[in-house]
Amino acid sequence: MSPQITMAVAGRVLTQVRRDHRTVAMLLVVPCVLITLLWWMFLDLPGDLFDRFGPGLLAMFPFIVMFLVTSVTTLRERSSGTLERLLTMPLGKLDFLLGYAIAFGLLAAVQSTLAVAVSVGLLGLEVTGPVWLLGVVAVADAVLGAALGLLVSAFATTEFQAVQFMPAFVLPQILLCGLFVPREAMPAVLEAISNVLPMSYAVDAMQELVGAADTAEVWRDVLVVAAFALGALALGAATLRRRTP
Amino acid sequence: MMKNVVEVRDLVVVRGEREVLPGISLDVQAGVTGLLGPSGCGKTTLMRCLVGAQQLRSGTVEVLGEPAGSAPLRTRVGYVTQAASVYDDLTVAENLAFFARVLGVDRAQVDEAVDAVGLDDHRDQVVGRLSGGQRSRASLAVALLGTPDLLVLDEPTVGLDPVLRRDLWDLFHRIADRGAAVLVSSHVMDEAERCHRLLLMREGRIIADGSPDEIRRTTGARDVEQAFLHLVEGRGDAA
Numbered sequence: 001m002s003p004q005i006t007m008a009v010a011g012r013v014l015t016q017v018r019r020d021h022r023t024v025a026m027l028l029v030v031p032c033v034l035i036t037l038l039w040w041m042f043l044d045l046p047g048d049l050f051d052r053f054g055p056g057l058l059a060m061f062p063f064i065v066m067f068l069v070t071s072v073t074t075l076r077e078r079s080s081g082t083l084e085r086l087l088t089m090p091l092g093k094l095d096f097l098l099g100y101a102i103a104f105g106l107l108a109a110v111q112s113t114l115a116v117a118v119s120v121g122l123l124g125l126e127v128t129g130p131v132w133l134l135g136v137v138a139v140a141d142a143v144l145g146a147a148l149g150l151l152v153s154a155f156a157t158t159e160f161q162a163v164q165f166m167p168a169f170v171l172p173q174i175l176l177c178g179l180f181v182p183r184e185a186m187p188a189v190l191e192a193i194s195n196v197l198p199m200s201y202a203v204d205a206m207q208e209l210v211g212a213a214d215t216a217e218v219w220r221d222v223l224v225v226a227a228f229a230l231g232a233l234a235l236g237a238a239t240l241r242r243r244t245p
Numbered sequence: 246m247m248k249n250v251v252e253v254r255d256l257v258v259v260r261g262e263r264e265v266l267p268g269i270s271l272d273v274q275a276g277v278t279g280l281l282g283p284s285g286c287g288k289t290t291l292m293r294c295l296v297g298a299q300q301l302r303s304g305t306v307e308v309l310g311e312p313a314g315s316a317p318l319r320t321r322v323g324y325v326t327q328a329a330s331v332y333d334d335l336t337v338a339e340n341l342a343f344f345a346r347v348l349g350v351d352r353a354q355v356d357e358a359v360d361a362v363g364l365d366d367h368r369d370q371v372v373g374r375l376s377g378g379q380r381s382r383a384s385l386a387v388a389l390l391g392t393p394d395l396l397v398l399d400e401p402t403v404g405l406d407p408v409l410r411r412d413l414w415d416l417f418h419r420i421a422d423r424g425a426a427v428l429v430s431s432h433v434m435d436e437a438e439r440c441h442r443l444l445l446m447r448e449g450r451i452i453a454d455g456s457p458d459e460i461r462r463t464t465g466a467r468d469v470e471q472a473f474l475h476l477v478e479g480r481g482d483a484a
Contacts, residue, residue: 004346005347008343008346008347009347012335015335015339016332016335019335020334080332081328081329082330082331085326085330085344085387086347087298088298088319088324089320089344089347090316090319090349242314243300243314244300245260245261245300
């Protein structure tokens with residue numbers, strides 16, 4: 001592994017993204033629009049529904065978007081032969097994976113800063129904990145999404161299949177993360193499943209930050225998310241083979 | 246005797262159910278070596294073995310005295326796949342600058358490589374908007390970075406016009422004149438005359454090995470294409 005090569009990969013991925021203006025616009029604008037839509041939807045209802053659902057959405061954006069973007073880009077890298085070429089060069093598998101994680105982590109940081117700014121500044125989301133910690137949680141979520149995207153791209157042979165992994169991998173996590181039904185109120189089996197899904201901890205971290213302001217609890221959740229991300233990256237590394245059949 | 250850059254011994258490669266290379270042995274020395282044979286005869290698989298991208302069943306592949314694909318070789322071997330393996334959404338210069346950083350090669354070599362493949366007028370164009378021939382030349386330029394001692398080129402001249410093909414063959418010879426070994430695969434037999442040495446391949450085996458002159462002489466054929474047909478059909482009669 002070499003920091004120079006890792007940064008070369010990260011820089012190259014960012015250049016590629018930058019060239020695609022439409023993707024950049026979607027990455028940055030869509031989360032802001034959706035969070036506004038959520039706020040608007042709850043506008044005439046009594047209670048603090050926006051405060052309850054908003055944080056969950058802030059946790060989901062970076063995860064979903066990075067999952068999709070990474071699974072498609074790495075699949076492209078596998079099928080275009082550029083990955084094979086890179087693996088005949090002095091590039092470590094970790095250089096490749098961390099390069100992607102750094103690039104998409106940075107993008108997620110920008111994306112989340114905007115979404116949080118809109119939520120807190122314009123829409124009046126009440127955050128009890130430190131606002132910057134929202135950014136940390138978002139970046140952890142993004143890296144997790146990117147890591148899982150890298151992993152599943154190994155099991156897809158077409159971009160169609162890669163996109164299909166999103167409902168298969170991500171939707172169950174959204175359903176079971178505790179946003180719709182509190183996790184402790186779920187049937188025992190589902191609660192147990194929910195406890196081993198990374199998104200549950202991501203959403204929990206955001207809700208904790210907004211509601212209880214117990215930063216120790218937030219950091220514990222962030223660590224769990226980071227551990228999942230590292231695990232996915234390690235599994236992803238196992239799917240990168242210098243020699244293929 | 247010339248030192249071998251590549252030594253392949255009793256190499257067996259199985260892809261899927263098929264034994265693509267059923268125990269092949271060959272050497273490659275400095276100079277331009279042509280690897281000729283019909284599509285599907287195992288040229289690409291053999292080349293993948295030389296760069297360490299292919300899983301082997303048995304046998305050995307040594308490049309520059311090291312096992313193929315081992316870490317010390319990764320800056321010394323240039324490889325160009327059949328399909329252009331460059332990033333479509335980056336410019337020619339950005340692609341080369343990226344691969345140069347991965348290889349730890351000086352930035353100045355980027356310009357040299359761009360010039361060598363004749364893409365200086367297109368260096369700031371996005372690769373995805375270039376023609377097929379220009380894209381494959383961009384891919385070739387990447388392999389030139391770091392002045393490798395072995396260049397493995399899988400059908401680099403397919404789909405190029407005669408002028409470009411001539412220019413590329415001149416380039417291969419200039420690289421070989423520096424002392425490097427250049428292994429070029431092709432299924433177009435008329436390119437054979439431009440090689441120092443030829444390896445004719447069929448169904449995973451080397452059926453002839455020598456200079457174009459030697460091959461014509463031993464088979465009594467007019468050109469390499471005739472020689473190849475002669476060898477293939479001669480073998481067919483014997484079987």
